[in-house]
Amino acid sequence: MQIKQLTKQRLVLHRRYSTIRLTESGQQMAENFSNRYNVWEDFCEFALDSDSFNYQDIIELCELSSPRVLTALEKYVSKISRKEDQTYESTIE
Numbered sequence: 001m002q003i004k005q006l007t008k009q010r011l012v013l014h015r016r017y018s019t020i021r022l023t024e025s026g027q028q029m030a031e032n033f034s035n036r037y038n039v040w041e042d043f044c045e046f047a048l049d050s051d052s053f054n055y056q057d058i059i060e061l062c063e064l065s066s067p068r069v070l071t072a073l074e075k076y077v078s079k080i081s082r083k084e085d086q087t088y089e090s091t092i093e
């Protein structure tokens with residue numbers, strides 16, 4: 001639960017600074033992802049509501065086996081968060 005909470009916070013950060021559009025096929029993949037991994041309904045809801053998640057990453061996550069999904073998502077969101085933090089900080093300076 002603690003990891004899920006942390007992931008949700010990072011997704012909020014990603015939502016705040018992301019400019020990637022989620023395409024129609026990306027929306028379909030997110031829906032499929034949600035059906036396959038109910039624990040990540042919050043993640044899919046975020047992706048669909050924000051229109052700002054890269055659908056290719058959702059496709060890759062769909063292809064992973066269930067135990068590896070959490071780790072993969074954590075790594076991806078962490079990487080995106082760090083990159084966007086750096087971009088945001090240099091914009092402020």
